[in-house]
Amino acid sequence: MAVPALARQDADDPAPLEHAPSPRSWGRAFGDIRKAVDQRELWGHLGWQDIKQRYRRSVIGPLWITISMAVTAAALGGLYSQLFGQPIGTFMPYVTVGFMIWYFISACVLEGTETFIANEGLIRFLPAPLMIYVFRTVWRQILFFAHNVVVYVIVLAIFFGQLDQPYRMVNVVPGTDGEPGILHPGLSWWALLAIPAFIVIVINGMWVTLLFGIISARFRDIPPVVGSFMQLFFTMTPIIWTTDLLQGGAPGSIKAIIEQLAKLNPFYHFIEIFRAPLVGQVQSWTHWAVVGVITVVGWSLALIALRNYRSRVAYWV
Numbered sequence: 001m002a003v004p005a006l007a008r009q010d011a012d013d014p015a016p017l018e019h020a021p022s023p024r025s026w027g028r029a030f031g032d033i034r035k036a037v038d039q040r041e042l043w044g045h046l047g048w049q050d051i052k053q054r055y056r057r058s059v060i061g062p063l064w065i066t067i068s069m070a071v072t073a074a075a076l077g078g079l080y081s082q083l084f085g086q087p088i089g090t091f092m093p094y095v096t097v098g099f100m101i102w103y104f105i106s107a108c109v110l111e112g113t114e115t116f117i118a119n120e121g122l123i124r125f126l127p128a129p130l131m132i133y134v135f136r137t138v139w140r141q142i143l144f145f146a147h148n149v150v151v152y153v154i155v156l157a158i159f160f161g162q163l164d165q166p167y168r169m170v171n172v173v174p175g176t177d178g179e180p181g182i183l184h185p186g187l188s189w190w191a192l193l194a195i196p197a198f199i200v201i202v203i204n205g206m207w208v209t210l211l212f213g214i215i216s217a218r219f220r221d222i223p224p225v226v227g228s229f230m231q232l233f234f235t236m237t238p239i240i241w242t243t244d245l246l247q248g249g250a251p252g253s254i255k256a257i258i259e260q261l262a263k264l265n266p267f268y269h270f271i272e273i274f275r276a277p278l279v280g281q282v283q284s285w286t287h288w289a290v291v292g293v294i295t296v297v298g299w300s301l302a303l304i305a306l307r308n309y310r311s312r313v314a315y316w317v
Helices: 005-012 026-038 040-054 063-083 088-112 120-125 131-163 189-218 222-236 254-264 266-278 285-309
Strands: none
Touching (some): 088 189, 131 189, 189 222, 189 285
16 A cells, blocks of 8 residues: 655654744753853853953962952041041941942942953853853952952951940931930841851842843943943942931931932942941841842843843854
8 A cells, every 4th residue: 555645755854843942941041050050160260260360470469459458448447437537446347348348249240241241252152151151250259359358357356346345336416416326236146147148149249240241242331331320329328438427317308318318229238238247237127128129120130131132142242
């Protein structure tokens, strides 16, 4: 019995790829993250090489990171403690920790915009997961941060006597009838909260690097725009000034308005969850709530961008 021509043709044709995942699929997006995690030796080595390359011909090498941080904290901490009339023993650690975490956050944002642009050659010719370059950038900033921790240890050793007991950043709130400022509890075992706080900040640094990196690869105007806004946020964020100075302001006054603007600043909440435990200050769980919401929303946007545009980054750069 002869086999119909249509049947023979169907038998000879290869089976269709019915289960081939779309380039815009969650499976590919999460697969990119899993592969990058598995290749941690690669991005870990690249992060170390970035630091070695930057200080390749330097005599003291990466110690310049620590020295730069120490000089900045000492100069601004000493200056603003006199301008604001605050005791240097509590204000210097406050400024030091503020600079430590601000450097990490701002570097994740600023260098995050350049993540894929700076790795153009590798992205074009190395078949590697896109998240490798995100991990490389964040890991490099963690190494920088580790160098800056040395400055905090030194400052803590010098001013520990002022921090291990209850203290006030402002003895008398300006504009009031001698009303005392906020009484901070001083250093205690609550300082260990800085560890999970830093982990949360690192997790946020990853989505910031990923999201801003993808957007900047498509629109090259984003890096300078972000740089300008970061300078503005540095001024508006309580790093070299404290919100204790704003206490006691009448409703509708300039102080009250600035205090409300500070609370609307997302960087303020990230800095406070890390800084408050390390300098023995009063902690508000509102900061953790705000950071939690930002983490969920930020990673949702970053994963959507990774799902939809990961295959286009190589063409954009």
